[in-house]
Amino acid sequence: MAAYDFIFDGLGLRKWCDADVKADRPMGLDELLSKPTAGGEKSVSAWEFPFPSLNALNDACPALPRSRDMTKGLEQAFLGAKDALSYVLDPLTQPLSWMLEGSLWVILAAPWWVIVPILLLIVQFVARSIKLTGFVALSLGLLAFIDHYDYAMQTLAIIFVCAFLCVLFGVPIGIAMSRSDRLRRALLPVLDMLQTLPPFVYLIPLIFLFSVTEPKLYGIAIILYAIVPVVRLTDLGIRLVDTDVLEAADAFGMDSRQKLFGVQIPLAAPTIMAGVNQTIMMSLAMVVIASLVSAPGLGVLVLQGIRNLELGTGLVAGFGIVILAVILDRVTKASLERFETGRRAQ
Amino acid sequence: MTVKIAVKNLYKIFGDASEEALEKVKAGMGKAELLESTGQGLGLHNVNVRMKEGEITVIMGLSGSGKSTLVRCLNRLIEPTGGEILLDGENVLAFDEAQLREMRRKRMSMVFQKFALFPHRTVLQNTALAMTIESASLKEREAEAEHWLGRVGLDGYGASMPDQLSGGMQQRVGLARALASNAEVMLMDEAFSALDPLIRTDMQNLLIELQRELKKTIVFITHDLDEALKLADHLVILKDGAVVQQGEPQRILLKPKDPYVENFIGDINRARVLRTRSVMQSLQTANRPFAGDVDHDDNLESVIARAEGEVDRVYRVVRDGQPVGALDMRDLLRALVPAEPTGLDDDDEETAA
Ligand SMILES: Nc1ncnc2c1ncn2[C@@H]1O[C@H](COP(=O)(O)OP(=O)(O)OP(=O)(O)O)[C@@H](O)[C@H]1O
Ligand SMILES: [Mg+2]
Numbered sequence: 001m002a003a004y005d006f007i008f009d010g011l012g013l014r015k016w017c018d019a020d021v022k023a024d025r026p027m028g029l030d031e032l033l034s035k036p037t038a039g040g041e042k043s044v045s046a047w048e049f050p051f052p053s054l055n056a057l058n059d060a061c062p063a064l065p066r067s068r069d070m071t072k073g074l075e076q077a078f079l080g081a082k083d084a085l086s087y088v089l090d091p092l093t094q095p096l097s098w099m100l101e102g103s104l105w106v107i108l109a110a111p112w113w114v115i116v117p118i119l120l121l122i123v124q125f126v127a128r129s130i131k132l133t134g135f136v137a138l139s140l141g142l143l144a145f146i147d148h149y150d151y152a153m154q155t156l157a158i159i160f161v162c163a164f165l166c167v168l169f170g171v172p173i174g175i176a177m178s179r180s181d182r183l184r185r186a187l188l189p190v191l192d193m194l195q196t197l198p199p200f201v202y203l204i205p206l207i208f209l210f211s212v213t214e215p216k217l218y219g220i221a222i223i224l225y226a227i228v229p230v231v232r233l234t235d236l237g238i239r240l241v242d243t244d245v246l247e248a249a250d251a252f253g254m255d256s257r258q259k260l261f262g263v264q265i266p267l268a269a270p271t272i273m274a275g276v277n278q279t280i281m282m283s284l285a286m287v288v289i290a291s292l293v294s295a296p297g298l299g300v301l302v303l304q305g306i307r308n309l310e311l312g313t314g315l316v317a318g319f320g321i322v323i324l325a326v327i328l329d330r331v332t333k334a335s336l337e338r339f340e341t342g343r344r345a346q
Numbered sequence: 347m348t349v350k351i352a353v354k355n356l357y358k359i360f361g362d363a364s365e366e367a368l369e370k371v372k373a374g375m376g377k378a379e380l381l382e383s384t385g386q387g388l389g390l391h392n393v394n395v396r397m398k399e400g401e402i403t404v405i406m407g408l409s410g411s412g413k414s415t416l417v418r419c420l421n422r423l424i425e426p427t428g429g430e431i432l433l434d435g436e437n438v439l440a441f442d443e444a445q446l447r448e449m450r451r452k453r454m455s456m457v458f459q460k461f462a463l464f465p466h467r468t469v470l471q472n473t474a475l476a477m478t479i480e481s482a483s484l485k486e487r488e489a490e491a492e493h494w495l496g497r498v499g500l501d502g503y504g505a506s507m508p509d510q511l512s513g514g515m516q517q518r519v520g521l522a523r524a525l526a527s528n529a530e531v532m533l534m535d536e537a538f539s540a541l542d543p544l545i546r547t548d549m550q551n552l553l554i555e556l557q558r559e560l561k562k563t564i565v566f567i568t569h570d571l572d573e574a575l576k577l578a579d580h581l582v583i584l585k586d587g588a589v590v591q592q593g594e595p596q597r598i599l600l601k602p603k604d605p606y607v608e609n610f611i612g613d614i615n616r617a618r619v620l621r622t623r624s625v626m627q628s629l630q631t632a633n634r635p636f637a638g639d640v641d642h643d644d645n646l647e648s649v650i651a652r653a654e655g656e657v658d659r660v661y662r663v664v665r666d667g668q669p670v671g672a673l674d675m676r677d678l679l680r681a682l683v684p685a686e687p688t689g690l691d692d693d694d695e696e697t698a699a
Contacts, residue, residue, distance in 0.1 A: 244460050244462040245464060247462060248462035251455075251456040251458075252450060252456070253450035263464060267465070
């Protein structure tokens, strides 16, 4: 005797309910749990009267699906679409794998005394601060000294590739959003979703779509997660450009392309750069999580620390991640600052 | 003098159903009523103005009277709802995108209240804006821009960034930018309103000096009567988007058409702005010997000072050495008292047409 029998009896659906009950359907979680004690009919007290959930209704009318059937169905649907999706997405995303493999190979194949000076030169070039370059040199030296050089470089290589792609796609998307309210309305919920989904959740569909051994799997996860700020801030930056200045551009006969490249993007640049900074920081956050799906780097050590309860390994790797985060943040902020003050005192 | 810009029956209605609203306005619906019944805002209401070549046409009115709207309709930063705008006889409203941009680059420049300089470009680059768009050679552009910076008194500031300059200097850059486009028409929307009084006077004098030589057709917007009287060859007074009176400024001072205009001119120091030529009578009316000569462009204040307070004198008004009229001190005193609105304009062909 199930709680909701009365509904189906009352509606005269009893026959339909009991018509074709599949014997081989998977067992629900509650069934599994309650198996040992299940015996005979129970009458339901008001205190224990269940919420009309799918499972409760299924008790009364086996023709209805259970929650478990629903998740199963979703899985089936996804698996059904998977082949078609992979067929399209695989070749499209293949270059990402190549880029990641390539940069990981280069950064480890080249000797440290080539890579480190190159990195320092880049830092000096974008930030123009001897102090900062010295700090970066010290930090990298420390990481190398405790034999975390390879891991740190792998993490950096992945971040470089992913952040570069985020900017490459994110800035144009942001520009398009700033110019069309329709597109903005359509994209905002997507961006909100990408930003609020817990990072782990990205990985689930991706694991089904791509093989775990392929770098593009984590590449896509990182890009999806980290592209949001650069898109948002590009859109915002362009929308915030002073309307008086835009009016002047119009009044002197600039066309929309000249306005975009001559006024809107230069004036939005500091905001866009702030977006790039955030994108890089979020890439770093995600590359650690992505070690769950075989992304190399410091995240692997953290994971190892958790799995094997190697407290020291995990903590030191975590410390390395903090150092990388500080370096990336300082350098991008310094270049942003230089950019802004450079504009004032040219 | 030839008419440079002719504005004919110009209407602007803000809102999404402007066509229907236009019909209603033409049928006689007022601004407030239109807003209430249809939610559409009436920006301009049957404006007719003829702006003559080489003159400064000043448009005046209270806040919200449609001054900015009118001037932006001229270069179509705001799209008019109905009417015609003729620039050298060409219908501006019929221009396509490319023609419109061409016109804005070469024939109509603009100076803005809030300067609207490009903050990311140097003063020189800002000045060369119109030429940059035309893609002239770099050398040519810089030489031309330097020249105009010199003309507005900013020699040597070419490499500065706009925000390193004071407001007055920034507006000089704005002026140089407009002049450097070599456009014959210059639109100035409250160009000097954001400046403090002394700088403002400087800028007015600079404009007058440049204008004496360049003879641009200038459309100047202001809500300051002193400024209007100082600059205007032709004064247009707007109220709720419609022209209430237009004509020679002195004429408007002496014969305001309705209380709105009278209110406007009520607070002015009439002795300082009225000229002898506006209150003089013909030479034959003089029944006494002349006490002396005054110039036709002298203001009444200076004549009062000359007369040392006496009221029974008559002065001869001369222009370039030729006598053109007689000025009786009694007429002068009468002119100092604000006139009652006449309700009609005897010689105002624009509003009559
Ligand atoms: N984009 C717009 N949408 C709706 N109404 C507008 C718009 N722009 C102006 N208006 C209305 O048109 C009228 C005239 O505005 P306009 O800006 O031309 O006034 P103004 O004379 O320049 O005033 P101010 O001295 O304050 O600059 C005002 O009532 C204003 O509310
Ligand atoms: Mg205005």
